[in-house]
Amino acid sequence: MGLFNRPAAETPQQKRGFTDVIQNEGNNTGRGLIAWRDPHEDFNTNATLVVNPGEEAVFVNRGDIEGVFPPGSYVLKNQNVAIIRSFRQALSGGRTTFPCRVFFVSTEEFNIKWGTVEPIGYTCPVFGPGVQLHGYGEYLVRVADSAAFIQKMVRDNQSYTDDDLSRKLVEYIYTDMAEIISRVLEENGINAMEVSKKVRVLSEQCQPRIQKLLDPYGIQLLNLSMALSMDEEQRQMYENSIRQKRMDAQGEAQARQIEAESKMQELNTMGAAYRTIKGVDILKDIANNPGGGEMAGMGAGMGMGMAAGNAFGSIAQNIFAGAQPAQQPAQQDPMEVLKKMKQMLDAGLINQQQYDAKVAEVMSRI
DSSP: OOTTSOOTTOOHHHHTTOOSEEEOOOGGGOTTEEEEEOSOOEEETTOEEEEOTTEEEEEEETTEEEEEEOSEEEEGGGSOOTTOHHHHHHHHTTOSEEEOEEEEEEOSEEEEEEEOSSOEEEEETTTEEEEEEEEEEEEEEEESOHHHHIIIIITTOSEEEHHHHHHHHHHHHHHHHHHHHHHHHHHTTOOGGGGGGGHHHHHHHHHHHHHHHHGGGTEEEEEEEEEEEOOHHHHHHHHHHHHHHHHHHHHHHHHHHHHHHHHHHHHHHHHHHHHHHHHHHHHHHHHHOTTSGGGGGGOSTHHHHHHHHHHHHHHHHHHTTTTSOOOOOOOOOHHHHHHHHHHHHHTTSSOHHHHHHHHHHHHHHO
């Protein structure tokens, strides 16, 4: 009897549970299957292991990972399977079976939906602390370390689906993930009213940080999509606040403008009054000191009177310059006026009576 031949004295009880082909039979249970455990726990040392493309086979014995096999077909007795301790012990003990649990783990990509359980709070650069956002999105993930995934996520389950993974991610990383999103929002100074425009930046900066949370579970995060928004009640409150601030700012601007115009008018009035008062003071000084200052050097008699008269006239003119009535516009040439009136009469724009009245008015000014 060869080393790998089954002994003839095996009883039906010994044969029960043995399998000669180890392969994934869980793919027919439905979509979204990430891991499946073979129900058998005793395998023939002559068995063939079949690992399909897009999956890996993980051998576990008493909680210890004994081997991970990539896609391929393996005849155990012909392969170098010394890594499987239970198989090696079976061979050394002359047994034709070995106990083990075999998990098949998909390495394909899965879209896992996520959503906020509680609002994500952060300090907004516009509205300050206490802003709360609701969010949802998807993880695009794949199993990168099958052994870690079996030990940390699947454990002893017969099957493990994307729904199971979604629930576990909420349990394991949601709190830390919410803190990461909050921190990235604050680091980038993102306004809560414009957060929907910044989701790409948020995703790019959050993804490597969330990946560190997933590493212990053997999961690779390929992409992270998200949508964040304030609830309608809070949004309405902040919009009303912004609207009120704008109205207050406009009112203040109008008040400042009115005040400035009033001050300008006051300054103009005060300036004219100042010039008048100052000029009157100068005239008084000259009247009280007709011979003082430079006037004494200019001579006496007629020369003195002429100089004083010129000085008085110059100052008075400056004082009352602002009070002079506006000059009447220059009158038009009567001949030009009469020509235009005649043209208007000929064109039918005025009647004979209107023409005669205008001619009489022009002639009276000549």
